[in-house]
Structures are given as structure tokens and as C-alpha cells.
Amino acid sequence: MAQLESIVLDLPQAEVVYFPNFYDLETANSIFNRLKTETPWQQDKITVFGKTYDQPRLTALYGNNGKSYTYSNITMQPHPFSALLKKIKTKTEETTKTSFTTCLLNLYRFGKDSNGWHADNEKELGTNPIIASLSFGAPRAFHFKNKENKHLKHKMILENGSLLLMKGTTQHHWLHQIPKTAKPIGPRINLTFRTIR
Ligand SMILES: O=C(O)CCC(=O)C(=O)O
Numbered sequence: 001m002a003q004l005e006s007i008v009l010d011l012p013q014a015e016v017v018y019f020p021n022f023y024d025l026e027t028a029n030s031i032f033n034r035l036k037t038e039t040p041w042q043q044d045k046i047t048v049f050g051k052t053y054d055q056p057r058l059t060a061l062y063g064n065n066g067k068s069y070t071y072s073n074i075t076m077q078p079h080p081f082s083a084l085l086k087k088i089k090t091k092t093e094e095t096t097k098t099s100f101t102t103c104l105l106n107l108y109r110f111g112k113d114s115n116g117w118h119a120d121n122e123k124e125l126g127t128n129p130i131i132a133s134l135s136f137g138a139p140r141a142f143h144f145k146n147k148e149n150k151h152l153k154h155k156m157i158l159e160n161g162s163l164l165l166m167k168g169t170t171q172h173h174w175l176h177q178i179p180k181t182a183k184p185i186g187p188r189i190n191l192t193f194r195t196i197r
């Protein structure tokens, strides 16, 4: 079998590896279609500076230890892993040599859906969390910004079928976001596998 292409990002104080073709296109498209229709998508409310908004994307949480996940004042209860997600989880674990307990799914319905600047640094993820982020559907821009030096930035496109692995001290020193875009683009599904203690 051909070796999986991997690209190590040249970011200081971070460990980020991108696998553009983690899934071939046919498999990626089929996973996208199944996840889009089979997932119990929810839209939570978020409160920012005392004002309440609909979160600008749909989400679902899956986990194998029943542990809830809290971020941005939202606490999500996990569904048990579906057969499809278990299969994706196993493949991701083999490549990353990491075992995950939990998967957060995001559905960006259109270009106006987004995920604002944040680090995945919740306490229950432990120090130096390993986060495996899979992308299906429309390619979207993904931005990194250093917390200490705002001039240090990196922009990339997360392609259909790709895997982005963030580990080491990445979440201590860097923020990331999926910015809104005015371009007419189709939906995208993102899966982030995490370990919740
Ligand atoms: O959609 C993405 O690629 C990023 C998702 C993300 O950063 C998160 O859910 O924490």
C-alpha cells in the first residue's frame, strides 16, 4: 500500500500534522452523506457578554465513557458511538497511535456557519491534549493565530477526507478558527476526536 502523505506544519510551540488524503474521495463523500443524514444534529444557544445567540453551526457529541463535555458554557451529553463512527475512530487511532474516548461533530451548513477563535484547552482534556480533526464535504479555510504574538499566523484549507492532528503544546500557544465566508459553498462536516478523562 502507498504510504499516507503527511505534512508537518512549520509552527513554533506547536505539533500539527496534516494528512490531506486520509480518506479517498469516494469514501469521504459516502461518509459525508451518511453522517449528514444519520446524525442527531442539535443547535445550542451560546451566551457572549450577556447576549444569547444560536451557535453558528450544528453539533453532536459521541462518547464511550458517558462523560459530558463542556465548552463555551454548553454542556453536551454523549450519544453512544454508531458503527460508522467506531470504524472512523479505529482508523484514526491506528494512524495517530492514540486512543480516543469522545468525538465532537460539527456541521457547517453554509459559508455563514463558523467556529470562532478558541483553543481546545478544557480541563477534562488534560494537559497537551491530542486532537484528531477530520473533514468531510466542502473544503473550508482553517486559521491558526499565536496567543503571545498576534503576528504569527497560519492559514490553510481543510480538504474533504483530510485529517489534521494537533498535539503537544499546540493548544497552550495557539488559537484556531473556521472563519465565515461569503463564498457560496456547500456544507462541511468536521469530527474532532478527543480524550476526556
Ligand atoms: O471544524 C473544524 O475544523 C474545527 C472544529 C474545532 O475547532 C472544534 O470543534 O473545536
Ligand SMILES: [Fe+2]
Binding pocket: 118, 119, 120, 176
Ligand atoms: Fe477546536
